[in-house]
Amino acid sequence: MTLITWLRHQSRPMLVLTLLGIFAGLFAAFWLLFHFVRPAPPRxxxxxxxxxxxxxxxxxxxxxxxxxxxxxxxxxxxxxxxxxxxxxxxxxxxxxxxxxxxxxxxxxxxxxxxxxxxxxxxxxxxxxxxxxxxxxxxxxxxxxxxxxxxxxxxxxxxxxxxxxxxxxxxxxxxxxxxxxxxxxxxxxxxxxxxxxxxxxxxxxxxxxxxxxxxxxxxxxxxxxxxxxxxxxxxxxxxxxxxxxxxxxxxxxxxxxxxxxxxxxxxxxxxxxxxxxxxxxxxxxxxxxxxxxxxxxxxxxxxxxxxxxxxxxxxxxxxPLLQRYLPFWLAVLVDRLLVSLLPVVALLIPLMRITPALYAWRMRSRIYRWYGELKFLESDIARHFEPQRTEDYFAHLDRIEEQANRRKVPLAFANELYTLREHIQLVRRSLLRKAQGGH
CATH class of the missing domain: 3.40.190.10 (Periplasmic binding protein-like II)
Structure with missing residues (x-):
């Protein structure tokens, strides 16, 4: 997933907070570099x-x-x-x-x-x-x-x-x-x-x-x-x-x-x-x-x-800049370039890591629901108790409600649909057990 794709699928509050955090960090790094790594010449x-x-x-x-x-x-x-x-x-x-x-x-x-x-x-x-x-x-x-x-x-x-x-x-x-x-x-x-x-x-x-x-x-x-x-x-x-x-x-x-x-x-x-x-x-x-x-x-x-x-x-x-620009403008551009290079060097891996971290976070949530579903399915298969049928269905409904409420980017929609299908499979299996038990 690219950074642009990831940004496109964010909710507005999440997008604003993420961008504000990134820009605040970059501005702080740039300010420190601009003032301490290459200070302005004395007057x-x-x-x-x-x-x-x-x-x-x-x-x-x-x-x-x-x-x-x-x-x-x-x-x-x-x-x-x-x-x-x-x-x-x-x-x-x-x-x-x-x-x-x-x-x-x-x-x-x-x-x-x-x-x-x-x-x-x-x-x-x-x-x-x-x-x-x-x-x-x-x-x-x-x-x-x-x-x-x-x-x-x-x-x-x-x-x-x-x-x-x-x-x-x-x-x-x-x-x-x-x-x-x-x-x-x-x-x-x-x-x-x-x-x-x-x-x-x-x-x-x-x-x-x-x-x-x-x-x-x-x-x-x-x-x-x-x-x-x-x-x-x-x-x-x-x-x-x-x-x-x-x-x-x-x-x-x-x-x-x-x-x-x-x-x-x-x-x-x-x-x-x-x-x-x-x-x-x-x-x-x-x-x-x-x-x-x-x-x-x-x-x-x-x-x-x-x-x-x-x-x-x-x-x-x-220096190249002083050949074509007035002195103070050349100094300013030079300081900007020196200060921006480390920021750009930091930004490039950040642009790659951020979508990967987000993808891991999205999958971890889906996998957590899968974990709950797998635990419930195993409990039903090994220790099915007819009197707990309502509890089993309620647990399935909670997992399904959480999955339906969560908005995910298109890139993860397939995994969410698969989870819903698995929920239905467990529900049908539970229904058969419940009917067979009567």
């Missing part, structure tokens, strides 16, 4: 950016504008840089994601974090005002050097490079200045050189590159540094890359670079991850001094596990 996300006016803050503003178009508020938390960003991600539950440079995050210390991929290249700019271009860091010995503020990736990388070149990390003349303060001091002549790790688009980098009295250290040993510090990569700033007409720089400049990535807590909603990476394509996918169009964002980075959502995005593009 507010907090990002740890860098210093105000730096590259991280600049890019964070672009992300904020992109997310605002989809109804998500991105709160920007100013920090001193990558090292502090990573610390906040580990210790402050209010921080959802942040910019972190390659080589800073280390497992298992960051086991609760995941990478969304590498967003762009961050050169290690070593600006100077020494006149003649240095080609080795040892040429900066005894000079006043800005090495970045505490908690910044700039300071971490600067001290790593200087230590590899034989400098003492507490040497006199190493000044802990942030990027903006270092630029001001360099332009004022208060220091001789400054380490700045930032994207070429960063205002502080652009400002220094435009000043003719400020030059760049041409690191002849860049490949050797990259071997010692594998999170850094040799880069080349081609001659004329800054100004083709006036050929600035006048020759190729060898640099080192890290990659800036987005790192998030592992509980960041997958829909937010996809939305961030869609924005990253527009923000970081353009050609630049050190990258080709569409080269970034990419799945690079070995320090942290890549988010499963980010991995699918980098391999196959944005």
């Amino acid at each position: 507010t996300v907090t990002i740890a950016a860098g210093t105000e006016g730096g590259a991280y803050a600049m890019f964070a503003e672009r992300y904020r504008a992109a997310l605002a178009r989809e109804g998500i508020e991105l709160v920007i938390r100013p920090t001193s840089g990558s090292v502090e960003n990573l610390r906040l991600l580990k210790t402050d539950p209010a921080i959802d994601l942040g910019f972190v440079q390659s080589g800073i995050a280390v497992e298992p210390e960051s086991e609760d974090l995941m990478s969304l991929g590498s967003m762009y290249v961050e050169p290690v700019w070593i600006f100077h005002r020494l006149g003649q271009t240095p080609t080795r860091l040892t040429e900066l010995a005894g000079r006043r050097l800005a090495v970045g503020s505490p908690g910044s990736g700039t300071q971490l990388f600067a001290l790593q490079l200087l230590a590899a070149s034989g400098f003492a990390v507490d040497a006199k003349g190493l000044l802990a200045l942030d990027d903006n303060a270092a630029a001001e001091a360099l332009l004022a002549g208060d220091i001789d050189a400054a380490f700045i790790v930032a994207a070429p688009e960063a205002p502080v980098v652009q400002r220094l590159l435009e000043r003719p009295e400020i030059g760049l250290v041409d690191l002849a040993q860049a490949p050797a540094f990259a071997r010692r510090l594998p999170h850094l990569t040799p880069l080349t700033l081609p001659a004329g890359a800054l100004d083709l007409a006036h050929v600035r720089p006048a020759h190729d400049v060898r640099l080192l670079g890290a990659t800036a990535g987005l790192v998030a807590r592992q509980d960041l909603h997958p829909a937010i991850v996809s939305l961030l990476l869609l924005a990253a394509r527009d923000i970081h996918g353009r050609p630049g001094l050190f990258q080709h169009v569409g080269e970034y964002p990419q799945a690079g980075g070995r320090e942290l596990p890549l988010s499963p959502t980010a991995r699918r995005f980098h391999e196959s593009g944005p």
Whole structure:
């Protein structure tokens, strides 16, 4: 018997109660799944950016504008840089994601974090005002050097490079200045050189590159540094890359670079991850001094596990629904699908079991009457007492009345008719015994 056939043969109260029970159970299951298995993405996300006016803050503003178009508020938390960003991600539950440079995050210390991929290249700019271009860091010995503020990736990388070149990390003349303060001091002549790790688009980098009295250290040993510090990569700033007409720089400049990535807590909603990476394509996918169009964002980075959502995005593009639907509609449809699948999986066996249970229930009632009839027939055959004839007929009438009163679907009508025939057979047999007994 199919579910449709079964429903068709139910009485109206039974049908209403059955359907109400089924729908109430399914609604409860759906509600639980909808709210707890795939909750809605948050309306507010907090990002740890860098210093105000730096590259991280600049890019964070672009992300904020992109997310605002989809109804998500991105709160920007100013920090001193990558090292502090990573610390906040580990210790402050209010921080959802942040910019972190390659080589800073280390497992298992960051086991609760995941990478969304590498967003762009961050050169290690070593600006100077020494006149003649240095080609080795040892040429900066005894000079006043800005090495970045505490908690910044700039300071971490600067001290790593200087230590590899034989400098003492507490040497006199190493000044802990942030990027903006270092630029001001360099332009004022208060220091001789400054380490700045930032994207070429960063205002502080652009400002220094435009000043003719400020030059760049041409690191002849860049490949050797990259071997010692594998999170850094040799880069080349081609001659004329800054100004083709006036050929600035006048020759190729060898640099080192890290990659800036987005790192998030592992509980960041997958829909937010996809939305961030869609924005990253527009923000970081353009050609630049050190990258080709569409080269970034990419799945690079070995320090942290890549988010499963980010991995699918980098391999196959944005989720199917987000390609064709507005963000919140895509999220709603996705949640509905995820919530409905278990309900459908539950409904399919339920649609098969319910008619079978009903068939068993109907047959069990008919078989119960058969049991009564068989017991009565056996009693008459073995222990017939003429004085009880009226009781025998009354018992038969009760069984027949119950069978006649019960409405059954057509599928069981044949069994009910057979029961009635058997009742008549027992009645005729009883009648013969009663007549023979007189």
